[in-house]
Structure formats: structure tokens, C-alpha cells
Amino acid sequence: MGLTVLVNAGPWLPVPPMGYGGIENVLATLVPELRLLGVRVVLASVGTSTLPVEERISLYPDGQFSALQRPYNQVCGIGQAHMQAVVRAVRERDDIDLIHDHVEAIGLATVNALGADAPPALHTLHWDLGKHPDLYGHFDGGDRVRVNGVSAAQLARAPEALRAHAVGHVHLATPLAVGAAHRPRAEKGDHLVILGRITPGKGQDLGAQLAHRVGFDLVLAGPVGPYHRPEELAAATGDPLAQQNPDVRFWQEKVAPHVDGVRVRWIGTVSGQPRDDLVATARAALFPLRWEEPGGTAIVESLALGTPVVSLARGCVPELIEHGRTGLFTADEELLADLVVAADTLDPADCCQEAATRFTPSVMAERYLELYEQVRQPSGSVALPTSARFVPAGDGNPVVDVTRTTMSFVDSPG
Numbered sequence: 001m002g003l004t005v006l007v008n009a010g011p012w013l014p015v016p017p018m019g020y021g022g023i024e025n026v027l028a029t030l031v032p033e034l035r036l037l038g039v040r041v042v043l044a045s046v047g048t049s050t051l052p053v054e055e056r057i058s059l060y061p062d063g064q065f066s067a068l069q070r071p072y073n074q075v076c077g078i079g080q081a082h083m084q085a086v087v088r089a090v091r092e093r094d095d096i097d098l099i100h101d102h103v104e105a106i107g108l109a110t111v112n113a114l115g116a117d118a119p120p121a122l123h124t125l126h127w128d129l130g131k132h133p134d135l136y137g138h139f140d141g142g143d144r145v146r147v148n149g150v151s152a153a154q155l156a157r158a159p160e161a162l163r164a165h166a167v168g169h170v171h172l173a174t175p176l177a178v179g180a181a182h183r184p185r186a187e188k189g190d191h192l193v194i195l196g197r198i199t200p201g202k203g204q205d206l207g208a209q210l211a212h213r214v215g216f217d218l219v220l221a222g223p224v225g226p227y228h229r230p231e232e233l234a235a236a237t238g239d240p241l242a243q244q245n246p247d248v249r250f251w252q253e254k255v256a257p258h259v260d261g262v263r264v265r266w267i268g269t270v271s272g273q274p275r276d277d278l279v280a281t282a283r284a285a286l287f288p289l290r291w292e293e294p295g296g297t298a299i300v301e302s303l304a305l306g307t308p309v310v311s312l313a314r315g316c317v318p319e320l321i322e323h324g325r326t327g328l329f330t331a332d333e334e335l336l337a338d339l340v341v342a343a344d345t346l347d348p349a350d351c352c353q354e355a356a357t358r359f360t361p362s363v364m365a366e367r368y369l370e371l372y373e374q375v376r377q378p379s380g381s382v383a384l385p386t387s388a389r390f391v392p393a394g395d396g397n398p399v400v401d402v403t404r405t406t407m408s409f410v411d412s413p414g
């Protein structure tokens with residue numbers, strides 16, 4: 001009989017999400033593949049989740065994401081209440097072989113607090129590990145609670161106490177990678193695209209300035225805070241809650257002044273076929289990153305859609321992109337313009353081939369199954385993979401500068 005895994009997706013959005021939802025999308029990609037591999041999945045999520053699984057646990061009928069804009073005292077109980085329901089389920093039954101948790105901070109803390117008699121747990125770190133220094137810097141999950149990252153570069157930034165519990169990293173995957181090598185190629189247009197939340201770490205301000213300076217059309221796709229459509233954001237102007245949102249302020253102060261609707265356009269969040277068409281017809285997908293991108297779903301999606309990546313060499317980029325074949329990256333903002341121009345020399349077929357080989361859901365699920373086995377090994381016998389052992393912490397991030405010998409870092413905004 002296969003494993004029974006409690007997959008904790010958290011209370012914020014349904015799985016799959018209706019629109020934007022990074023972690024929920026990863027789970028919608030992972031869980032069906034795990035089930036094909038014989039894993040029984042108990043999904044802890046919200047009532048509107050429609051992902052087929054063996055069983056569900058949900059306290060909230062619908063996703064609580066919009067509550068995240070509220071003051072702390074109205075938000076902080078939501079994660080706890082969800083985790084309380086998870087704890088109850090784990091305590092009431094004896095068939096859970098492993099907990100696979102994806103809930104930031106409170107997930108790790110609660111799963112750890114379950115104590116020695118609880119099932120082993122793997123907590124996936126989806127975010128920048130410069131966050132939560134008090135929790136991560138003092139973390140002790142004993143032999144029962146392990147963590148994994150979504151890239152080696154991300155884990156390299158983790159405090160030592162957290163890294164001591166790491167069983168390695170699993171790169172993100174996309175369903176678009178399945179059959180990518182054999183899909184007909186889209187005809188390329190003239191535009192570049194930045195696909196992602198409009199937030200300082202993703203560097204849309206830099207991309208927009210570059211578009212005007214170099215003279216290329218740029219489409220920005222993604223939400224600004226909770227606002228998915230330009231009309232929604234416009235309607236929220238003057239709302240004090242909106243003004244408190246750092247992404248709204250970033251948009252207003254740094255990005256909007258460069259968005260003229262011609263050279264640079266913001267189209268809000270796109271999904272489904274329109275999103276895939278937008279990316280597939282782009283000359284390149286631009287990632288002018290200002291933070292150490294931890295996992296980069298939009299990067300692997302771009303490859304799967306046959307669109308080379310042009311990026312600043314931060315976080316996971318050098319692990320996902322082969323410089324000169326599937327994309328171009330540099331540590332130097334000043335050189336980004338040259339790379340945009342050179343992107344036309346890259347072959348979309350190479351991007352698709354790379355995605356079909358490395359970033360399919362089945363590759364990701366098989367890797368997680370390996371980690372599940374490692375986590376379930378008896379105490380003390382977990383073999384840390386090389387990537388979790390050798391990488392330096394902090395700003396000694398092992399990214400390779402392909403153009404210069406020095407790199408500059410700015411603080412992560414995450």
C-alpha cells in the first residue's frame with residue numbers, strides 16, 4: 001500500500017487557485033503526479049479547492065487571502081485556526097505517514113510543536129529565507145521535521161539552524177513542460193514580457209526604464225497587491241488600506257510613471273491561454289530581479305513556452321537557465337540592455353527541450369517521493385545532499401557572474 005501524505009496548502013487560496021497563487025499552483029501541479037505514483041493525498045486547504053484528492057480537511061469555506069490586507073490583529077489568527085484544524089486531524093487518525101507542509105512560518109512551527117509522536121514532516125520553503133530570522137535562526141525540528149528548498153541558491157541563504165534540517169531542493173515544475181519539445185512554435189512578436197507580481201523584487205521599474213531607453217515594447221502582466229485589473233486599482237485610489245500596501249506604493253511611485261500604454265503597458269493579471277500566448281509570442285521574458293528569486297515558476301514557464309529568459313543573475317536564475325542557450329543573465333544592470341538585444345540569437349527549441357527534460361510535473365513528483373523516503377528514514381540517518389551541505393550562507397550566494405568578476409547585492413524586499 002502506498003504512502004498517505006497530508007499535504008497542507010493553508011487557508012489563503014483554493015487549490016488550484018482561481019487566478020494568482022504561487023504555492024497553490026505548485027500543489028495543483030504536484031498532487032496529481034504524486035497520486036499517479038500511488039500516494040494517497042489528504043489535502044488541508046479551503047472549501048473551494050477542487051483538486052481531486054482522497055480526502056480533504058478545511059476549516060474555511062473559502063480562501064482568506066484578501067484578509068491579509070487587514071491589520072495584524074485581524075489576520076494573525078487565520079493561519080493558527082487553520083493549523084488547529086490540521087493538528088486535530090493528525091491527532092485523530094493514525095494513517096498519516098507524512099505531513100508535507102507548505103504554510104509559511106506557522107506551518108513549520110505548528111508541525112514541529114506536534115511533538116515526537118507525530119508523523120515525520122517535510123516543510124517546503126517557497127519564499128526568501130532571509131525572512132523570519134528568529135524562527136529560522138533558532139529552529140530545531142529534531143530528527144522528525146525536515147525542510148526542502150526550491151533552489152540551491154535559496155537554501156544557501158538560510159540560517160545554519162534551518163539548513164541543518166534541509167534534505168535538499170526541488171526545482172519548480174510546470175504542466176506546460178509536458179510535450180513542450182513537440183508543440184508547434186508560436187510566431188514571435190516584437191514585445192518583451194515581465195510575468196509576475198508587481199513588486200520591488202521583480203524589478204518592473206527597471207524593466208520599464210530599460211524599454212524606454214533601448215526602445216522595445218514591454219508588457220507587464222501580474223497583480224499589484226490584491227488588485228488584478230487596472231480598473232480595480234484605479235477604483236482603490238484614496239482607500240487608506242490600498243495606500244498601506246507596499247506593492248501599491250511601488251506601482252504608484254516607481255512603475256506607473258514609466259507606463260505610457262504604448263511602449264510599456266500594464267494589462268493586469270492574465271491566465272490560461274491568453275497568458276501562454278503572451279509569453280510564447282514574446283521575444284524574451286525579462287526578469288530584472290532585485291531580490292534573490294527563490295524558485296521562479298514564471299522562469300520555467302517561459303522556457304516551456306519557447307521564450308528565452310533575459311535576467312539579472314540572482315537567486316535561482318543560474319540554476320534554471322543555461323547562459324547562452326536558454327537565456328542570458330548578468331549581474332550588472334548596465335549590461336541588461338545588451339542581453340535584450342542578443343536574446344534573438346537564442347533558439348526557442350532549446351528552451352522547450354530544456355523544460356521538457358528538467359521541469360515537468362513528473363520530474364518534480366519523483367524528486368519529492370525521494371525526499372519523502374529520506375524524511376521517513378529512522379532518526380539520524382538522513383543524508384544531506386551536497387547542495388544543502390556545501391553552499392555558503394548569506395551574501396556568499398553561489399551565483400556566477402558571466403560578464404564581470406564582481407556582483408552587487410541589494411537587500412531582499414521579501
Ligand code: UDP
Binds near residue numbers: 022268272295299301
Ligand atoms: N502569473 C499569472 N498571471 C500573471 C502573472 C503571473 O498566471 O499575470 C503566474 C505565473 O505564470 C507563475 C506565478 O504567477 O505561475 C508566479 O510564480 P513565480 O514563482 O514566478 O513568482 P512568485 O509570485 O511566486 O514570487
